Amino acid sequence: MSFSYLNACLTMLLAWGAIGVAGLLRPRSVEFAGRTLFPLGAAVGIALAVLALSGIATPAERAVLPLGLPGLPFHLRRDALSCVFLALLGGASAGISIFSTGYFRKGEGALPGLLCLEYHCFLASMGLVLLADDAYAFMVAWETMALSSYFLVTTQHRIPEIRSAGFLYLLIAHVGAIGILLSFGVMQGGTWQFTFDAMRAAHLSPGWATIAFGLALFGFGAKAGLVPMHVWLPEAHPAAPSPVSALMSGVMLKTAVYGVLRVSFDLLDGLQWWWGLVALGLGLVSAFYGVIFAAVQTDMKRLLAWSSIENIGIVFTGVGLTIVFQGAGMGPLAALALVATLYHCLNHAFMKSVLFLGTGCVLHATGERNLGRLGGLIHRMPWVAWLTLVGVLAIAGLPPLNGFVSEWLLLQAFLFAGDVPQTFVNMLLPVGAAVVALCTALAGYVMVKFFGVIFLGQPREAGLAGAHDAGLVERLGLLWLAAACIGLGLFPVQVIGSLDVVARELLKLPAGGWGSEWWLLAPAAARHASYGPLALFGVTLVVVVLAALGVRGVYRRRVRRGPAWDCGFARLDARMQDTAEGFGQPIRHVFEPFFQMERELPTPFDAAPRYRVSVGDRLWTLLYLPLAATVRWVAEQVARLQQGRIATYLLYSFVTLIALLALVL
């Protein structure tokens, strides 16, 4: 085939870069950036997704770009794993770009043209990360991704909280990058060739392979937001503008997952099963930690950020399970677990994007991020509310939407975990399934809180009456993403057809093993377990419609409107509804040891009684503050070297000279 998918994808990435640079032509014009450039970027995204999907089953292609340093050109490689993540990037970013067409306005803090440049640089660099085939290209693309997203996060850089959030983000991104760099350094195994091919050929001893895996897990985990490297996520996502939050949460976190998959299954050849336990443990802890903290948040974007931590935890649980199965030699089960993981990555990209973009509309319409000042917006913003409802139901893992499919596949994989030969492991893994089930149920709790407090009920502030619904292009963007959620939920077999190719190629297994029809998903024989979302949705819909028509046809009574029931207490007002803190109170009560709470309680003698509760992250005080104090102490000790007297500096040079001469002797 003379048509090279790699070249085509590369062209799309260059197109993004060109669009970004074109933004600098008329930097102050919102219409130019908004009406022309962002839709072009969306079209490029759709093209990229289509190309990647059609190229999944084709064999891998390589290319060497003349860019880079003289002895170190960029190597590129496109294989099935890259294609899946490129499709994710293209599909999700298309919806977000369409939305951004109408979103960015003047006075956001940065010039629209500059924003366009940063945005498309971000997209292009993420694509380059997915295509890179040597450590140098990878790190250059990774750094560009981190820097462009930093500038996007600090768009409104005049606000000090946003600046500090951006600083924390950049700090942890670079700490993670050091981990990744060291991991690549270990993996080259003595050849001092940093291409991925050299790493694939190098044979590391089990100890060094473990160190490489550990460093990669640390580095990529810092970018993905695994506990305990998660502290930047709840700060950076709310600080960024909503489309940027959606892009970071939906796509950027998945590039870290791509990195872990690439390192564990492709670059390292000696996979050990107990690495999977480490990843599984970290994933379960992140999932649990993320969801209980999401349940107690009062800021809508922080809630979604913590929910992203939970979903990344579930993804890493799947990755860990895949490694355990592959290391124990159970190939087909590893493929099932990997398909579940990749499916969840795809799902989360679309579900989370819908939610973040919905919050963007709410923010623009009301100017409020605090859940305690929202409410009743379903009447003023019906389009946003109903499309966000699709995302909410999807993330809560309800059939027949897409969140349920990946959860179903993951639970099916856990069902067979009792067959693993190692002794303690085969008992602990089903307990892991219990934790995943708990996190899914808690996610439902969080999402009912999110949707109920923002869109349902009565408005908690008088100013909310002026809220307006989203514009046409914003609706289009939301519609695209919500339709993707519904499509991924109702047609899982077609999606899994592509994902299975990826799993087989990565795990080096022969094809086949799925017993699915086009409308029925079955991992093994259909006798074991099967799921047919179209049939289920069809039957439920028929029953609902029949019930509605039947009841309303037979019993034709009127519908009257009246005031809400108030139990005889005539002065019920909007502030007596549940607040966000109130809705999270059962979680605070049941899981108290995990939170660091500060309460300010009123006494009977206060003239103006106040109640204040703030829930903080215990890991911040237990881990990060002592770490920062240690670093500061070490720095102070080193600062003692700076005496300010010339005689001392001359003494340093003298002592070094003597030492070197003695060494040579």
Next chain:
Amino acid sequence: MTTLGTATQLLELVCATLAAPAFLGWVSQCRAWLQNRSAPSLLQPYLGLRKLFHKDVVLAENASPLFRVAPYVVFGTMVAAAAIIPSMGTGLPLSMAADAIALVGLLATARVFLSLAAMDIGTAFGTLGARREMMVGFLAEPALLMVVFVAAMISKTTSLPLIAEGLTTRALALHPSLAFTAVGFTMVLLAENARIPVDNPATHLELTMIHEAMLLEYSGRHLAMMEWAAALKLLNYACIGFALFIPWGTSTEASGPQGLLLAVPVLVAKLAVAGAGLALIETLSAKLRVFRAPEFLATAFLLAVLGLLMHLLLGD
């Protein structure tokens, strides 16, 4: 997909939907007898539903379309769940489309829509009820999933009719793991259907309500649909319990139409005993404080996990 299978499916659907209020009536009869009161008639819930259907609907002024749609969605998911559970026969064609995990998902959908509808009007009672319902739900759902998991690990499949068939065809054996999960399942049934000791279905004190608080705003035919869905939920849970733990008597593909005819009285007998047992448990227990409910459900969850571990250790 045979004609017998389709016939079983439709029969189950229709019977479950029509008989659910009668089951509720039977439970309240047993309770009345145990409490030395004179019992209402078995068909009392039907009269209640008829009364509600003939009334006007009064909607709050700020009710959204979600509020009006929710009763039908909740009812529809409960009926779809009834179609998947093998109460009378195991050759159900729809069970290929939805297995036990999807069943738990359907029940979760009903719960989420109910909670969202409760939050819609924005009064203190509705949001309180929604919060408490989600609190009970977030522990009950994993417990139910673990119960299903244990049964699935024993039968090597997650399809409910196949689990039921597997249990009937194995030689009669004591399964301690199933005993643990049965206790856990009973506790989940009590919690999810708002029975004592978690919630009092006959209370009128709003501050103690969990399930009833979510229905405070509904009236007329909407309230009738919600009450019918709640009765159907109780029947569904009872039938899930039968399918997982005492499936003998259900018809299979092999037993033909006679098996189906035999299965109906067997099911009625099982429901009668289960209803009496439920009334007995309710009469002997006292209602827990709301914040003891998570402890109650955590015990159910741990019992289910313990059953799982027991299965992995003892190998049965």
Next chain:
Amino acid sequence: MAPLPIDLQLLNACAALLLLLAFSMLSQRRIVNLVNLLALQGALLCAATLLVAWRTGQGHLYLSAGLTLALKVVGLPLLLHRLIRRLNVYWDAEPVINTSGTMLIGLLVVVFSFGLAQPITALASTATRNALGIAIAVILLSFLTMITRRKAMSQVVAFLSMENGLFFGAMSATYGMPMVVELGVALDVLVAMLVLGVFFFQIREQFDSLDLHHLESLKEGE
């Protein structure tokens, strides 16, 4: 896998119920209920001994079952109930960690015991060797109950439950112990009860309560 014969299944069922009782003890706060659960444990042990005696035909196990019935089901619980009435201690205070946390730790302990027992079961030769894991779990759970209680009475009940678990382990793994060993263990328990009983009255005299928290005030240089 062919199903086990009915008596071995019943033995497995006894083991499972024993574990359930140990778990219930972990979450009980009424001391009267604790003693009743202990009596139930004794009844299960008696049933298990009878089953093993029937299976292996060893005569002295029938005697052992009778002794268990007399002492552990009737004698000791009656004594403990009398003691509870005399000391007027009916409720235990809130345990050190809350109930849900204790149950979670109990679950981890159970997983640990089961994992510990898996290599041992591979070596043992009886058909009920799987129950050894449960016996270890019961011992460790009773130990956990002892740790998380405040009142001395609950700790004693937990100690007795530990001995029950030990007995059950010996019964299932090796089809009974030699009579000498059994008598030795029983004597140890009797002496421990005597000593503890003397201690109870001394503590009550000194502090006017059986809350062991007060023993901490005996520290030097406080």
